[in-house]
Amino acid sequence: MPVEVTGALELRKALKNYAPDLAKESQKELSGILKPMVAKAKGFLPSNDEAPSGWLERPNAKGRWAKRFYDESIAKKSITFSAAPSKANKRGFRSLAAIYNKSAAGAIYETAGRKSGVTGNFTPRLGGSLEGKGQKMTGRAIFRAWSEDQGRTNAAIIKAIEKTNEKVHKLAQSGGGRLYKVRGK
Amino acid sequence: MASQTDLAVRIATIFDAAGINKADKSVSKLEKNAKKLGKTLGIALSAAAVVAFGKASVKAFAADEKSAAMLTIAIKNLGLAFEQANVDKFIKDLERSSAIADDVLRPAFQALLTTTGSVAKAQQILNTAIETSRGSGIDLATVAQDLSNAYAGNTRGIKKYNLGLTQAELKTMSFTEIMVRLNKQFDGSSAAYLQTYAGKMEAITTAVGAAQEVIGESLVNALITLTGAANTTELITYIENVGQRIADLITSVEKFGFMIRYWFNPKNWLKKGDSGAKEWEELLRKRAYAASKAFDPKNNSLTGYKLDEAARKKAEADAAKRAKEILAAQEKNTKELKKQAALKKAGTVFDLEQIQLVAALKGKLSDNEKLRVEAQLALLNGNDAVATKLTNQILLAQDASGNLARFLAALPDAKNPFEYLDAYLSYLAGKAAAVLTGSAYGEKASYSNGNTTVMPPKLPDTNVSAMPSDNMITYNPITGLNYNPNAGQPVINVTVQGNVIREQELINQVLAGAQLSSLSGSPSQIGRIAGMFS
Numbered sequence: 001m002p003v004e005v006t007g008a009l010e011l012r013k014a015l016k017n018y019a020p021d022l023a024k025e026s027q028k029e030l031s032g033i034l035k036p037m038v039a040k041a042k043g044f045l046p047s048n049d050e051a052p053s054g055w056l057e058r059p060n061a062k063g064r065w066a067k068r069f070y071d072e073s074i075a076k077k078s079i080t081f082s083a084a085p086s087k088a089n090k091r092g093f094r095s096l097a098a099i100y101n102k103s104a105a106g107a108i109y110e111t112a113g114r115k116s117g118v119t120g121n122f123t124p125r126l127g128g129s130l131e132g133k134g135q136k137m138t139g140r141a142i143f144r145a146w147s148e149d150q151g152r153t154n155a156a157i158i159k160a161i162e163k164t165n166e167k168v169h170k171l172a173q174s175g176g177g178r179l180y181k182v183r184g185k
Numbered sequence: 186m187a188s189q190t191d192l193a194v195r196i197a198t199i200f201d202a203a204g205i206n207k208a209d210k211s212v213s214k215l216e217k218n219a220k221k222l223g224k225t226l227g228i229a230l231s232a233a234a235v236v237a238f239g240k241a242s243v244k245a246f247a248a249d250e251k252s253a254a255m256l257t258i259a260i261k262n263l264g265l266a267f268e269q270a271n272v273d274k275f276i277k278d279l280e281r282s283s284a285i286a287d288d289v290l291r292p293a294f295q296a297l298l299t300t301t302g303s304v305a306k307a308q309q310i311l312n313t314a315i316e317t318s319r320g321s322g323i324d325l326a327t328v329a330q331d332l333s334n335a336y337a338g339n340t341r342g343i344k345k346y347n348l349g350l351t352q353a354e355l356k357t358m359s360f361t362e363i364m365v366r367l368n369k370q371f372d373g374s375s376a377a378y379l380q381t382y383a384g385k386m387e388a389i390t391t392a393v394g395a396a397q398e399v400i401g402e403s404l405v406n407a408l409i410t411l412t413g414a415a416n417t418t419e420l421i422t423y424i425e426n427v428g429q430r431i432a433d434l435i436t437s438v439e440k441f442g443f444m445i446r447y448w449f450n451p452k453n454w455l456k457k458g459d460s461g462a463k464e465w466e467e468l469l470r471k472r473a474y475a476a477s478k479a480f481d482p483k484n485n486s487l488t489g490y491k492l493d494e495a496a497r498k499k500a501e502a503d504a505a506k507r508a509k510e511i512l513a514a515q516e517k518n519t520k521e522l523k524k525q526a527a528l529k530k531a532g533t534v535f536d537l538e539q540i541q542l543v544a545a546l547k548g549k550l551s552d553n554e555k556l557r558v559e560a561q562l563a564l565l566n567g568n569d570a571v572a573t574k575l576t577n578q579i580l581l582a583q584d585a586s587g588n589l590a591r592f593l594a595a596l597p598d599a600k601n602p603f604e605y606l607d608a609y610l611s612y613l614a615g616k617a618a619a620v621l622t623g624s625a626y627g628e629k630a631s632y633s634n635g636n637t638t639v640m641p642p643k644l645p646d647t648n649v650s651a652m653p654s655d656n657m658i659t660y661n662p663i664t665g666l667n668y669n670p671n672a673g674q675p676v677i678n679v680t681v682q683g684n685v686i687r688e689q690e691l692i693n694q695v696l697a698g699a700q701l702s703s704l705s706g707s708p709s710q711i712g713r714i715a716g717m718f719s
Contacts, residue, residue, distance in 0.1 A: 008199050034196075086195070094201045100193035107192050136191050146194045157197050 008096050009085060011165055019171055026164040030083040030097055033156045038099055041145040042076045044128060045109065052125040055105070070105040078103035079142065097157055099142050110139040249398040252291040259295045268304045275308055280395065283315050283375050284388035285325060287395070293329035300333040310336070310364070317367050320374030321346050336360050346370070440465055553579065 015023035048056060048071065057069040081099045088094045101107050113123040114135055131147045132138035138147075146153070253273075260269055276294065280287045293314060297307040310332050317332075318325040323345065331342035340355040340363065348366050350358070358366075378384040405417070414420040447453055447461045484492035542562045550558065560575035699709045 008197065009201065088201045088203070092201055092203075093198045095195035096197040096199065098193045098195050111192065137194075142194050154196055161197065 008161055009094070011161065011168065012085065012096075014168060015164065019168060022164065022167055022171065026160065027083050029160045029164075030157060031081070033153055033160060034081040034083065034097060034099060037145055037149060037153050038079055038081050040148075041099065041142040042079050044141040044144050045072060045075050045079075045106070046127055048072045050127055051109075052122065055122075068104045068108065070109065074103050075101065075106040075109065078106050096161065099146070101142060106141070110141050110143065112140075114138055247401070248288055250402075252288050256291045256295050259299055263298065263302060265298075265304060272304060279311070279315070280391065283319075284379055284384065284391045285315065286391050289325055293325050296326075296329045296333050297336075300336050313364055313367055313371075316371040316374050317346060319378045320371030335363055443468065 012023070015026060051070045051072070055070045057071060058066075061069070079099070079101050081097065083097045086095045086098060101110055109126055109128070112126055113119070113130055116123075118124050118130070126140070128140040129144065130138045130140055131144040133147070137143060256272070256276075257269060260266060260272060272294070276287050276290050279285070279290055283290075290311070294307055294311050297310045297314070298304065301307050301310065311329065314325060314328040314332050317323070318328045321328070327342075331345075334341070335343050338360075340358065341352070343355055343363055344350075344352060346367065348355075348363075348370060350366070355363070379388060405420075408414075409417070409420050412420055412423045414423050443465055444461050447464055453460065484490055542558050542565070545558050546555065546562070556575055556579050560572055560579060563569075563572040563575060703709060
């Protein structure tokens with residue numbers, strides 16, 4: 001039964017239903033590609049000594065900034081990746097993988113000065129450099145690492161998906177795999 | 186966080202139109218609904234809607250008037266015409282308080298009134314019926330009918346209200362007790378229902394309905410006034426006349442249009458003055474001819490619709506024939522059912538054994554086996570002649586000479602196997618008597634003193650052989666009959682050399698003989714298990 005795979009989402013579904021082992025392997029491969037990027041992004045985060053002293057944790061702090069303090073370990077730990085497809089945005093686009101910072105302080109460090117520039121009392125003290133193309137694709141850690149990567153990770157991920165696609169086709173032609181809910185002819 | 190596009194590097198993005206399509210669909214649907222709503226609103230405000238509302242109002246008024254008229258007649262027939270105003274007020278108030286339309290209340294009240302014959306009683310029961318209807322969810326008409334029946338002593342319908350009473354208990358309860366029970370269970374249900382959203386909506390609907398009826402009444406009255414008709418019948422006649430006049434007017438307009446078109450046509454300018462009227466007549470004639478195409482010269486009012494009559498007769502004849510056929514089929518069916526019932530009854534005779542026999546006959550059997558099975562089947566069916574015939578055939582097959590069959594045929598009837606016991610006991614008694622008296626049994630004995638006595642009767646003839654004189658049974662006048670099983674045993678005398686008086690001496694002699702034989706080269710052998718000694 002020839003298997004028709006149209007699009008990455010369909011590929012992912014087919015993998016899940018048809019070759020679960022291959023799906024796991026594919027996820028591992030994607031993780032292997034994304035992990036160096038995450039490590040690189042973590043490297044761009046400042047240490048607690050380098051961060052503005054007033055932004056560090058203050059035991060008696062109150063208000064909305066009480067929980068937005070910078071802590072190097074938290075910020076580094078919070079940089080992570082996802083190899084699962086995201087929800088569609090308002091324009092209908094979905095990403096197959098993403099790298100992001102879960103912590104508020106990490107996001108602030110990443111994006112401060114994107115819109116209004118590196119001005120004022122706080123943003124210039126953050127250090128680092130905003131790198132990337134366009135307003136929405138610039139940042140100090142993740143976006144910087146992405147920018148310096150020059151699209152190699154992106155290409156590797158797409159290549160990995162293509163490779164998986166080929167594997168699925170071969171598997172289907174050889175009659176292997178566990179057939180559950182594959183769209184077939 | 187990952188969902189925030191600006192804060193995450195999104196890799197290998199793809200376009201997924203599913204969400205967009207869904208959103209588009211939703212928007213389209215919303216748009217359609219909005220248009221529909223707009224149309225609805227537009228229609229609601231248009232003149233057409235006003236006319237439609239007017240029609241609905243008149244209809245509602247007609248229905249209301251119908252139910253009111255029926256109730257009025259019922260009240261009048263009961264001789265309670267003087268209560269009419271009271272009843273109308275009660276229904277109106279109840280409609281307002283219970284949010285139940287008067288169209289529904291009137292038939293319910295009528296049912297109760299005709300049963301009870303009392304307006305006050307009917308009003309009281311109707312109140313309970315409303316509470317019960319609201320509490321149980323069963324429509325008011327049904328509840329009113331059930332209560333009417335219960336009033337008349339038929340409490341079967343009350344069970345559905347789940348009063349926790351058995352049918353037997355309900356039968357024994359009086360109507361007053363049932364009412365108490367219903368009031369206890371459902372009191373306040375109507376008020377509680379009217380507090381709910383559904384209840385409020387129903388109250389509004391009822392109020393709108395009542396308003397519609399009032400408007401309808403006003404419209405009808407307005408039309409009557411407008412036309413100058415005395416009543417509704419005259420109004421209808423007037424409307425019909427108006428319709429005819431409007432039709433005539435339209436025809437006149439049509440004729441006017443035809444004439445204009447005719448005289449504006451240059452071809453007709455040279456024609457005579459009345460040619461237009463002739464053309465118009467011709468048009469009407471053509472139209473009449475077109476309409477009369479359906480006219481059948483052989484079958485019309487002039488001919489008395491003979492064809493129709495013939496067709497009707499044929500249809501009736503067909504129907505009669507069909508009815509006859511159905512009847513015949515039913516009779517046939519009844520006969521068949523009777524036959525089947527008889528067969529079923531007879532079939533009880535044919536038990537499984539028969540079925541097995543038939544099945545066996547269908548199988549591969551030898552001639553002899555087939556004969557046996559057929560004979561068994563004939564016996565089961567009670568067919569003696571066939572069974573005898575088949576049995577003889579079997580016997581002949583077993584013994585070609587036919588002796589076996591003849592022997593079996595000549596066999597006497599089976600005897601009672603214990604018949605000889607009677608003879609035996611008689612024999613014993615006779616023997617005992619003979620021993621005692623020295624006379625034969627049944628004979629007349631004479632004694633020396635001249636007395637005679639009759640002996641017991643002789644033994645009856647029997648095929649049982651006479652008891653051997655084995656002396657096993659003896660008679661003693663003192664001890665009676667004695668039985669000695671060894672009496673008939675033969676006495677064997679063993680002569681041993683020497684003097685043997687006791688048993689031990691005999692044993693010793695045997696041992697000595699055995700030892701002597703052993704010494705002579707012929708040893709004794711004892712087989713304990715086989716019980717052998719040699």
